[in-house]
Structures are given as C-alpha cells and as structure tokens.
Amino acid sequence: MHEGYEWKSLRHRALIACDQAGIALTPLREAVLHGLWKARSPRSAYELISELSEAQGRRIGPNSAYRILKLLSAAGLVRRVESKKTYCLSGMPDGVADILITCDGCGHVIEVSAKGVRNLLDQCSDTIGFQLSARPTEIAGRCHDCD
Numbered sequence: 001m002h003e004g005y006e007w008k009s010l011r012h013r014a015l016i017a018c019d020q021a022g023i024a025l026t027p028l029r030e031a032v033l034h035g036l037w038k039a040r041s042p043r044s045a046y047e048l049i050s051e052l053s054e055a056q057g058r059r060i061g062p063n064s065a066y067r068i069l070k071l072l073s074a075a076g077l078v079r080r081v082e083s084k085k086t087y088c089l090s091g092m093p094d095g096v097a098d099i100l101i102t103c104d105g106c107g108h109v110i111e112v113s114a115k116g117v118r119n120l121l122d123q124c125s126d127t128i129g130f131q132l133s134a135r136p137t138e139i140a141g142r143c144h145d146c147d
C-alpha cells in the first residue's frame with residue numbers, strides 16, 4: 001500500500017489532513033507517522049512505542065502514543081487493523097476502505113475501496129436489523145511474497 005509513498009508527499013498529505021481535522025502535526029505526531037512509514041509494515045502499539053522511544057531518545061508513554069494514534073486515525077492517516085491489533089498508514093485519500101486484506105505471513109495490509117461490497121453490507125445490515133460497527137471488513141490471506 002505505501003511502498004510508493006515518498007516521505008515528502010506523505011508529510012504534505014499529513015499537513016493537509018491534520019489541518020482539515022483541526023489538529024497540528026506536532027513533532028511527536030510526525031514521528032509516529034514517520035515511524036510507520038519507515039517500517040513499511042503494520043506495527044503493534046508496543047512496537048511503535050518502543051521504536052518511537054528509541055528514535056526520540058526518551059520514553060514515550062503508552063497513553064501519549066495511543067492518543068496520537070487515535071488522532072492520526074481520525075485524520076485518516078493511520079488505520080488500526082483490528083484482527084491483527086496493529087496500525088498501518090492509510091493510503092485512501094478519502095479514507096474510505098471497504099475491505100482490508102491482511103497477510104498472515106508478513107502482516108502486509110492492502111486497503112480496497114469496493115462500493116459493491118459496501119452496498120451489500122448496508123443492505124444486509126438493513127435486512128437483518130443489525131448495525132455494523134466494525135468497518136472495513138478484514139480478510140486474511142497470504143500475499144504474493146509470502147505465498
């Protein structure tokens with residue numbers, strides 16, 4: 001998903017997204033984004049905190065890290081992968097991903113926008129009268145490199 005991202009263009013998008021979300025891209029928030037960008041693969045909060053603390057040369061508390069991840073998620077820059085309990089960069093410019101395909105081997109995540117799937121799920125939830133709270137739908141598999 002983010003192999004093609006240059007840090008400069010991600011940072012540029014982050015500045016715009018944060019501005020639209022009414023938050024500032026503080027050095028620490030930028031460091032979290034940069035850490036995810038550099039990792040090139042989803043990270044658990046624990047891994048992020050550890051890598052961030054090392055990069056910053058000081059201990060970053062879990063509360064600050066979770067707060068930052070929540071803010072960056074709300075701004076559409078970071079996505080939590082529920083099934084893997086990890087975080088990755090979100091590459092969807094409009095933040096709309098209907099399916100997350102995750103690799104059981106390397107953890108790689110691909111975001112897919114699929115209006116047909118979205119409509120089908122909306123239709124199903126209407127029919128059965130069940131409000132869906134977990135979106136996007138996560139599907140596990142093995143990527144080309146791991147297969």
Ligand SMILES: [Zn+2]
Binds near residue numbers: 103104147
């Ligand atoms: Zn893989």
